[in-house]
Amino acid sequence: MTLANSNETLHRKREQSALSALNWVAVRPYMMIFPAIIVFTLFFLYPIGYMIYLSFHDWNFVSPDKDYVGFSNFTALLQDAKFQQVLRNTFMYSFATVSLTISISLLLALWLNKKGAMYGFVQGAIFSPHIISLVSISMLWMWIMDTDYGLLNWFLNLFGISNIPWLTDPKTSLLSLIIVAVWKGIGYYTLIFIAGLQSIPKDIYEAAALDDTSKVRTFFKLTLPMLSPTLFFLTIIGLIGSFQVFETISIMTKGGPINSTNTIVYYIYENGFRFFKIGYASTAGVILLLVVGVFTIIYFKLLSRKVHYQS
Amino acid sequence: MKNIGRFITLLVLVLVLSACGDNQEGTGSKDNKASADSGRTEITYWYAFGDKIGENNENLVKMFNDSQDKILVKAEFQGGYGDLHSKTQAAFAAKNAPEVTLNEIASMGVFARSGMTENLTPFIENDSDVNLEDFNPGLMGNSYVDGNIYGLPYLRSTPILYMNASMLKEAGLDPAGPKNWKEFEEYLRALTVDGQSVGMSMPVGIWYFEAFVGAGGEDMLASDDSEVTFNGTAGVEALEFWKRLAEEGILKIHAGDEAAAQATQDFANGRSAMMFTSTANLTQNLAIAEENGFELNTAFMPSNKTSGVPTGGANLVMTAGLSPEKQQAAWEFIKWMTAKEQTIYASKYTGYLPSRLSAIDSEEMQSLYEEIPQYKVAVDQLQYGKARPMAEAYPEISTILADEITRSLLEPDLSPKDALDKAAELANPLLQ
Numbered sequence: 125m126t127l128a129n130s131n132e133t134l135h136r137k138r139e140q141s142a143l144s145a146l147n148w149v150a151v152r153p154y155m156m157i158f159p160a161i162i163v164f165t166l167f168f169l170y171p172i173g174y175m176i177y178l179s180f181h182d183w184n185f186v187s188p189d190k191d192y193v194g195f196s197n198f199t200a201l202l203q204d205a206k207f208q209q210v211l212r213n214t215f216m217y218s219f220a221t222v223s224l225t226i227s228i229s230l231l232l233a234l235w236l237n238k239k240g241a242m243y244g245f246v247q248g249a250i251f252s253p254h255i256i257s258l259v260s261i262s263m264l265w266m267w268i269m270d271t272d273y274g275l276l277n278w279f280l281n282l283f284g285i286s287n288i289p290w291l292t293d294p295k296t297s298l299l300s301l302i303i304v305a306v307w308k309g310i311g312y313y314t315l316i317f318i319a320g321l322q323s324i325p326k327d328i329y330e331a332a333a334l335d336d337t338s339k340v341r342t343f344f345k346l347t348l349p350m351l352s353p354t355l356f357f358l359t360i361i362g363l364i365g366s367f368q369v370f371e372t373i374s375i376m377t378k379g380g381p382i383n384s385t386n387t388i389v390y391y392i393y394e395n396g397f398r399f400f401k402i403g404y405a406s407t408a409g410v411i412l413l414l415v416v417g418v419f420t421i422i423y424f425k426l427l428s429r430k431v432h433y434q435s
Numbered sequence: 436m437k438n439i440g441r442f443i444t445l446l447v448l449v450l451v452l453s454a455c456g457d458n459q460e461g462t463g464s465k466d467n468k469a470s471a472d473s474g475r476t477e478i479t480y481w482y483a484f485g486d487k488i489g490e491n492n493e494n495l496v497k498m499f500n501d502s503q504d505k506i507l508v509k510a511e512f513q514g515g516y517g518d519l520h521s522k523t524q525a526a527f528a529a530k531n532a533p534e535v536t537l538n539e540i541a542s543m544g545v546f547a548r549s550g551m552t553e554n555l556t557p558f559i560e561n562d563s564d565v566n567l568e569d570f571n572p573g574l575m576g577n578s579y580v581d582g583n584i585y586g587l588p589y590l591r592s593t594p595i596l597y598m599n600a601s602m603l604k605e606a607g608l609d610p611a612g613p614k615n616w617k618e619f620e621e622y623l624r625a626l627t628v629d630g631q632s633v634g635m636s637m638p639v640g641i642w643y644f645e646a647f648v649g650a651g652g653e654d655m656l657a658s659d660d661s662e663v664t665f666n667g668t669a670g671v672e673a674l675e676f677w678k679r680l681a682e683e684g685i686l687k688i689h690a691g692d693e694a695a696a697q698a699t700q701d702f703a704n705g706r707s708a709m710m711f712t713s714t715a716n717l718t719q720n721l722a723i724a725e726e727n728g729f730e731l732n733t734a735f736m737p738s739n740k741t742s743g744v745p746t747g748g749a750n751l752v753m754t755a756g757l758s759p760e761k762q763q764a765a766w767e768f769i770k771w772m773t774a775k776e777q778t779i780y781a782s783k784y785t786g787y788l789p790s791r792l793s794a795i796d797s798e799e800m801q802s803l804y805e806e807i808p809q810y811k812v813a814v815d816q817l818q819y820g821k822a823r824p825m826a827e828a829y830p831e832i833s834t835i836l837a838d839e840i841t842r843s844l845l846e847p848d849l850s851p852k853d854a855l856d857k858a859a860e861l862a863n864p865l866l867q
Contacts, residue, residue, distance in 0.1 A: 184827070185524045187549045266693060273700065292691035294845070381690035382838045382845075397521040399831040400545065 178406035233317030251311035262375035294384035320354030478534035540577035544825030576822025586750030600730035612734030636707035638694030647673035649743025666855035674851035714813035717786035828865035
């Protein structure tokens with residue numbers, strides 16, 4: 125009886141300590157991520173929430189009262205012809221920049237994926253724009269693309285092409301900004317592609333060579349599918365990054381001439397900090413959040429299925 | 436294992452909490468020290484632009500601090516007018532605004548009406564040192580918002596016509612420059628040499644457009660800011676004039692963001708014979724002319740039916756809601772900065788206008804005008820000086836107008852009347 129009793133107590137004690145251990149195990153992860161959650165809430169969730177709150181108000185940034193205006197910022201924004209042009213510009217800029225950068229750097233990566241001093245040098249050279257600040261790059265290209273005194277037109281003049289007003293004509297200004305973005309992006313993309321190419325096992329290529337497969341066929345049937353995780357990654361970060369282009373526009377064109385280079389983030393800045401329409405700017409911010417969010421979801425849901433992941 | 440986990444968690448929490456505590460303590464003690472250190476009232480002053488203009492600001496503040504021992508002013512550079520304004524607004528929203536700052540004159544209305552700047556009228560009325568009559572009346576228009584004074588003229592300017600007098604003489608023209616639009620057109624034509632130089636190179640500048648609308652005797656906005664009037668007779672005539680001269684190839688109008696820099700470059704290289712720009716750039720342009728070996732002359736903006744030129748630059752303003760002690764310090768500083776001696780110093784240092792009549796009459800300025808008469812043109816032109824529109828939406832309206840003017844200049848079929856009507860249609864809702 126005593127034995128049974130003491131056995132029971134022991135059992136109960138064990139159970140109790142197991143229970144407290146269970147509690148601790150359940151709580152510990154939350155305790156561990158608590159500091160991170162605070163930072164996330166303070167610097168990500170709160171600003172996003174405040175932006176959504178402001179998008180329903182009319183406010184000039186300083187006046188003590190924010191007037192609640194319901195959805196009128198949204199209806200005004202969606203009917204705004206300027207905003208429609210801004211959206212068109214943003215999409216055109218993003219798709220052109222990403223597709224051009226990816227195709228050019230893929231070709232470069234295929235060429236540079238060899239051993240040798242020259243390849244290393246070229247790789248270093250095309251990577252260098254990536255480490256220069258965008259502000260310096262913008263200033264540099266403003267001079268290169270100057271209509272009358274720029275390097276680019278001087279060079280084209282040698283071939284008998286007359287001066288092109290790169291940044292000052294609404295027909296060429298967006299293209300000029302795309303050129304700068306592609307020039308800056310190629311080095312980084314090429315580097316990632318080369319890393320991707322080098323992680324493809326060599327034995328597949330040996331097998332293909334034994335079967336006398338043509339180079340083109342090898343590229344489309346082997347290299348491209350094996351490279352798809354890299355391609356997928358670069359497309360996503362490229363699109364999300366170029367939707368948020370700001371520095372080059374702010375420095376090189378200020379969105380002009382005639383809004384031909386005005387994109388969403390610059391439009392938000394212009395309305396918020398130059399025209400002091402914070403509510404309106406926040407509304408455009410909400411739209412940007414939705415656009416980027418939708419694209420991210422589409423890509424993860426649809427494309428991830430077609431991506432070949434190596435096991 | 437379990438204990439180590441618990442220990443780490445506690446450690447993290449303690450560190451996070453103590454870090455927060457430290458921070459608060461740190462800032463608190465710093466504030467105490469600063470005010471205890473010197474028995475002087477400390478105020479902060481924000482200004483725009485670097486180079487000569489920045490040096491002028493820093494020098495004046497240093498002179499003020501040395502001249503007395505009650506107030507200590509800290510001057511801080513904040514970029515261009517746009518940057519200065521947005522930083523001031525953000526700082527005000529964070530209850531951390533500088534006590535004294537600058538308002539570009541077209542922005543006086545926004546700041547005053549949203550309650551950011553202090554009404555200076557009571558300070559002026561209670562201070563026998565200030566003689567309002569002595570401020571140049573041509574510069575006072577933008578000081579008043581709804582009948583009260585919110586700022587005093589500080590670094591003020593007006594656009595003038597700069598000419599390469601050497602090229603004018605070569606073309607057989609009077610180097611004194613064109614008086615009206617008709618002569619202006621003749622000058623442009625005579626100064627254009629195919630493939631070599633153009634009569635004038637200019638940006639699509641709304642400031643200059645204001646001068647051309649003013650020359651037709653009209654304003655950009657109705658006097659009560661209820662609607663735009665730049666699409667009236669004067670505005671249409673001005674844009675038709677620009678478009679005709681541009682199509683003939685004797686006036687080169689640059690679109691885009693670097694247009695103003697391009698115009699300066701063309702003028703410096705002798706690829707254009709004339710340009711419009713602020714009087715604030717006079718010192719700089721005299722140096723450019725000397726470097727490139729040509730003679731520089733200045734003249735009024737060409738007149739048409741009449742003359743009406745905008746003024747520009749910035750007024751000194753005081754932030755609203757300060758403690759009486761800080762208010763008094765800020766007022767003393769503003770008063771000192773806009774006094775006769777200081778406006779003479781600033782004008783000589785930069786080329787900005789002397790804002791006081793007694794300064795213009797002073798021996799110092801008069802001997803400068805005798806020596807370098809180019810400095811006097813802007814002062815004389817002030818008799819036609821007008822205030823800039825101060826509607827809250829004017830920055831946005833300017834952008835819309837510049838876009839439509841550019842469109843009309845680029846598209847041969849878009850008539851100036853249609854372009855300006857379109858701009859008015861987009862701008863008017865912003866004024867209601």
